[in-house]
Amino acid sequence: MALLNYQPPTEPYLSFLYRDEQLLVVDKPNxxxxxxxxxAEHxxxxxxxxxxxxxxxxxxxxxxMATSGIILFALGKAAQSHLSRQFQQRQPTKIYHAHVFSSLPALQGTIDLPLACDWPNRPRQQVDFQRGKQSQTCYRLLRQDEHSSLVELKPYTGRSHQLRVHMQxxxxxxxxxxxxxHSAAFEMAPRLLLHAHRLEIMHPLSEQWLTFTSPTPF
Known part of the structure; x- marks a missing residue:
């Protein structure tokens, strides 16, 4: 899918949350x-x-692209191998914040719906009970507003657009x-209100657990 009028933010050019000889933690803007x-323009x-x-x-x-928050880089192949293996084994804890339309059906819960690519409309994904891959997301209400809710989302799996499809x-x-x-929810915000708020990983050298946090900008 082509990106029309791609104008990425330049201030700040790079924002580091953490840096050492093994890894970099960057705060990505929306x-x-x-x-x-x-x-070339992308x-x-x-x-x-x-x-x-x-x-x-x-x-x-x-x-x-539309999601802001924590993104992780390894410095060198050894660190990359160690960190990539953690993600493959679903060891890191990833916490997102999302501002969603209306109110949740419960204060907390788990969404367990298989997801697959909606090929005619890619990169959209869809719930597909026949060919979809297992996808699980835990949610917890943080704040209830008049027409929307601030929610904590914890994905167990890492499917493309998982949080977005599960909340829909x-x-x-x-x-x-x-x-x-839908149009009402889309028009309530100038950007996608989804933010990678917290990440917990094992350091590739010391093997100590580290927690990184990015303030939610909404």
Missing amino acids: GLLSVPGRA YDSVYSRVTRVFPDAKLVHRLD ALGCPILGDKFYA
Whole structure:
């Protein structure tokens, strides 16, 4: 899907939450690609910015362009292998904050709905009980407003657009979501109100658990 009028934010150019000889933790703004797109005008990304400063940096995971928050880089192949293995084994804890439409059906719960690509409308994803992959998300209400709710989301799996599709399936699409929100929810925010708020990983060298937090901007 082509990116029309791609104008990524430039201030701040890079915001580091943590840095040592093994890893970098970056606070990604909304509207910036995680990795370069195919077209030359889509080269600007978190990856291209980081590797200008740290040429040996390796991206460990990605965030959607519209999602803000914590994104992790390894410095060197050994650190990348260690951190990537953690994600493959679902060891890290990832906490997101989302501002969603309406009220939740419960104060907390688990969404267990299989997801698959909606090929005619890619990159959209959809709930698919026949060919979808297992996808689980825990949610917890943080604040109830008049027409919306602030929610903590904890994905157990890491499917593409998982949180966005799961909240839509719950009847509470994320505000500002151009793919999954109905018009009322889309128009309630100037951006996708989804933020990678906290990440807990094991340090690849010391093997001590580290927790990183990015303030939620909404």
